[in-house]
């Protein structure tokens with residue numbers, strides 16, 4: 120099996136040697152990739168629906184049966200505290216991922232890593248991380264199948280080292296420091312979308328137009344800002360535009 124950029128990015132953020140649970144496993148492709156390449160020690164593939172689990176069972180059938188389990192249930196509910204070091208929640212909305220994690224505090228308390236790939240609601244996902252005070256240890260954007268996908272690794276055992284800003288929430292806390300080509304392409308796409316919405320809205324709805332203009336301005340500042348935001352990470356204080364929305 121040859122995973123695409125999205126699944127590859129998720130696999131890369133799983134810690135080698137961990138016992139993992141893949142929540143909403145669907146076809147079990149992530150578990151298959153991680154076990155075939157001997158990245159993880161053991162995997163629990165969880166889904167709330169019978170048909171995806173049957174698909175996962177078929178796809179995993181050629182693997183050593185002692186290395187994985189299939190469990191049916193809602194979110195992290197089929198897990199007991201301490202059973203796995205890492206959970207992966209991919210392909211679900213960011214707000215829903217947060218709710219599933221919140222519904223299992225005893226399990227989350229024993230995790231060393233949470234890997235998420237929110238399909239939408241990226242800001243809600245980041246707000247969830249910020250509100251819990253967990254450390255965001257990696258954040259990547261990949262282009263896959265004509266869409267941008269966000270993949271994050273969270274360390275729930277470590278407290279965050281600095282406050283989140285509105286720009287972190289909107290544009291990516293680590294992404295806007297790394298400023299890679301995929302992030303720039305995504306930012307340009309955001310800018311085009313906001314300008315198109317502004318053109319369509321015109322001045323018929325002045326409040327909405329003002330909001331869109333402000334958002335376009337924030338994107339433009341973010342794309343051109345200098346010095347590099349790493350300066351603020353090095354303790355030289357926040358960049359001016361970090362102070363507000």
Ligand SMILES: C[S@@+](CC[C@H](N)C(=O)[O-])C[C@H]1O[C@@H](n2cnc3c(N)ncnc32)[C@H](O)[C@@H]1O
Nearest residue numbers: 142143144145166167168171192193194209210
């Ligand atoms: C879009 S697929 C994502 C599959 C896979 N994680 C991926 O990223 O390719 C969503 C899967 O999550 C399952 N799912 C949705 N909500 C769930 C929940 N609360 N608990 C467990 N599984 C869930 C669905 O049945 C479906 O198989």
